[in-house]
Amino acid sequence: MDRRSFIQLVGSAPLLGTISTAVGVTSIYGIRLWPAPDHTRVVLDLDGQVEYKLASSGKPEKITLRLSGAQPILALDAPVENDSRLKSVKTTVASNGDFIVEFMLLRGVEARSFQLQPNESYGHRLVLDLYNLKQESQESQALTVKPQSGSRRDLTIVIDAGHGGEDPGAVGRRGSKEKHIVLAVAKRLEKMIKQEPGLRAVMIRKGDYYVSLGGRVRKARKSEADLFISIHADGFKKSSAHGASVFILSQKRASSEMARWLARQENRADRIGGVDSRRDKNGFGYALRDMERAANAKISLELGELVLNQLRKIGDLHGNQVHKASFAVLKAPDFPSMLVETGFITNPREENKLRTAAYQQKLAEAMMRSVKVFAQRYPAPTNHTPTTSTTQSMKRVAKRYYKVKQGDSLSKISRTTNITIKHLRKLNPGIKDALKIGQKLRVQ
Numbered sequence: 001m002d003r004r005s006f007i008q009l010v011g012s013a014p015l016l017g018t019i020s021t022a023v024g025v026t027s028i029y030g031i032r033l034w035p036a037p038d039h040t041r042v043v044l045d046l047d048g049q050v051e052y053k054l055a056s057s058g059k060p061e062k063i064t065l066r067l068s069g070a071q072p073i074l075a076l077d078a079p080v081e082n083d084s085r086l087k088s089v090k091t092t093v094a095s096n097g098d099f100i101v102e103f104m105l106l107r108g109v110e111a112r113s114f115q116l117q118p119n120e121s122y123g124h125r126l127v128l129d130l131y132n133l134k135q136e137s138q139e140s141q142a143l144t145v146k147p148q149s150g151s152r153r154d155l156t157i158v159i160d161a162g163h164g165g166e167d168p169g170a171v172g173r174r175g176s177k178e179k180h181i182v183l184a185v186a187k188r189l190e191k192m193i194k195q196e197p198g199l200r201a202v203m204i205r206k207g208d209y210y211v212s213l214g215g216r217v218r219k220a221r222k223s224e225a226d227l228f229i230s231i232h233a234d235g236f237k238k239s240s241a242h243g244a245s246v247f248i249l250s251q252k253r254a255s256s257e258m259a260r261w262l263a264r265q266e267n268r269a270d271r272i273g274g275v276d277s278r279r280d281k282n283g284f285g286y287a288l289r290d291m292e293r294a295a296n297a298k299i300s301l302e303l304g305e306l307v308l309n310q311l312r313k314i315g316d317l318h319g320n321q322v323h324k325a326s327f328a329v330l331k332a333p334d335f336p337s338m339l340v341e342t343g344f345i346t347n348p349r350e351e352n353k354l355r356t357a358a359y360q361q362k363l364a365e366a367m368m369r370s371v372k373v374f375a376q377r378y379p380a381p382t383n384h385t386p387t388t389s390t391t392q393s394m395k396r397v398a399k400r401y402y403k404v405k406q407g408d409s410l411s412k413i414s415r416t417t418n419i420t421i422k423h424l425r426k427l428n429p430g431i432k433d434a435l436k437i438g439q440k441l442r443v444q
């Protein structure tokens with residue numbers, strides 16, 4: 001592999017850096033590494049904007065970040081552990097006063113960088129994301145047509161542990177972080193789902209890293225979610241607030257002041273977690289028919305009530321009804337979804353409970369019992385049955401179409417028809433990556 005394909009640099013402003021108008025010396029007071037399955041995020045804490053350059057070099061393979069007029073006010077030696085991309089991080093000060101951070105690499109990466117403005121949780125941040133280089137074979141594998149069979153497919157339950165990485169979520173008095181508690185509960189639920197025949201679990205995050213709100217929804221759609229459960233343990237301004245609650249999406253007004261407040265808290269996660277807003281657009285471009293949207297909203301409510309009744313058995317509830325609010329993470333209308341607030345981490349008594357493995361297990365079991373009822377009431381269709389909605393909408397738009405053959409994938413069809421995947425998706429709203437043989441796709 002030559003060096004150019006080993007390392008790709010993608011600057012967010014001029015190709016290799018970002019220029020700021022700041023004059024004088026910028027202090028660097030922290031560096032954090034967040035390894036995720038597909039990328040490693042490096043975050044530098046700064047006291048202002050900084051002028052920087054990103055460069056790559058080989059022998060050994062490394063990426064160099066050169067910050068002009070910047071100096072560390074603390075030792076920045078970053079130990080690298082359990083990271084499949086980074087071997088080590090070295091910092092030096094150049095003779096002209098530039099501060100240099102060298103990232104020694106273990107594999108090919110695409111480097112993207114951007115700066116973040118201060119917010120309620122952080123000051124200025126410079127973010128460097130090191131993405132795995134995309135392997136063509138992996139991509140086409142993911143889009144391969146599933147073999148036709150008369151058997152019932154597994155129901156996919158997508159589990160979204162809230163927050164992560166730069167975004168700790170709410171923090172309790174004893175210092176418990178929401179991101180750790182909800183991941184522990186999510187992992188317990190994942191384990192139970194995996195043991196249940198006919199069910200498949202997909203985790204939005206498996207470790208301590210941040211996934212954007214849009215990224216969470218995209219991953220759920222890509223995994224062909226049948227049900228989406230987002231798990232949280234938020235805080236409130238009053239420490240007396242307590243009890244578990246369940247939220248579903250409201251297209252209109254929030255059902256209470258608390259619901260509105262919590263939705264606002266959740267929806268700001270991207271600013272804290274650190275998302276390059278120019279790259280991560282939250283528009284999903286759904287063209288789902290109102291009927292399907294309404295059906296999924298109804299199932300969400302029904303399932304929300306089931307979960308609430310299970311939570312009632314293990315602890316206090318915050319209100320006796322399923323709450324409604326405008327949560328960004330629930331905005332995909334093509335599968336039922338809910339957000340479970342397992343308790344208020346800002347309530348000392350609940351924080352103590354949420355920290356224990358025993359209560360985390362009880363929470364996961366409560367959700368699991370509801371998932372089982374869902375699986376009985378709404379079993380997956382058998383593989384060979386085309387969904388009614390697809391058949392009906394195809395009849396209506398029977399102009400020019402392409403019939404999916406054995407071995408087809410979206411990328412293959414894109415090459416055959418000379419239509420980009422993006423345009424194919426636009427022509428076929430709601431199209432899934434796993435195509436069905438015989439399925440008809442609009443091509444004009």
Ligand SMILES: [Zn+2]
Nearest residue numbers: 162169232234
């Ligand atoms: Zn939360």
